[in-house]
Amino acid sequence: MIFISLIVAQALVLHVLEGMIPLPIGIPGAKLGLANVFSIITLYVLGFKSTFLVVVMRVALSTMFGGTLSSFLFSLSGGLLSLFVMTIVKNLLKDKVSIIGISGAGAVSHNIGQLLVASAIVRNLSVMLYLPVLTFIGIGTGIFIGIASNYIIGHMLKITAVKKISILKNEEIF
Secondary structure, three states: OHHHHHHHHHHHHHHHHHHOOOOOOOOOOOOOOOOHHHHHHHHHHOOHHHHHHHHHHHHHHHHHOOOOHHHHHHHHHHHHHHHHHHHHHHHHOOOOOOHHHHHHHHHHHHHHHHHHHHHHHHOOHHHHHHHHHHHHHHHHHHHHHHHHHHHHHHHHOOOHHHHHHHHHHHOOOO
16 A cells, blocks of 8 residues: 555656646647556556556546646546556557557557547537547657656566565455
8 A cells, every 4th residue: 555655646746747847749638648657657566456546546636736627537537548458458468569559558548538528528529530639649658658667667676575566466455
């Protein structure tokens, strides 16, 4: 529980810092998604159940720190769809897709989840026309996040305590 709490806290810090970074591309809704590094790390180190907790707690707390109901709905739908897609790709294609590909799939599915909620809110599917633009950006940010996650996980698994925690990911504890 302490490890998960530390991951959520670090993800929140990155979320707040990312909000302070101005993006020069001028595309509404486009973000780097730096906090998603911790979703991927948790998925690889602790497994699906713990990652589900991390995503839900991160979204809930980041909304409390300055979000709105709509930002909560967008973040939660994107985060959960991303988690489910990354888990499916990781488990079904584990020998064929690297962590970078899994991150890219998660980034694109995050955008799809958010656009589905936007379509439901405005009751118009034309919002989905924005998907190609967000997919292009999502692939780029997914690659960046995947590379960063791969690097961090490689170093984290050298730590004895993290190795011991990682062994528990298949147990009912998490």
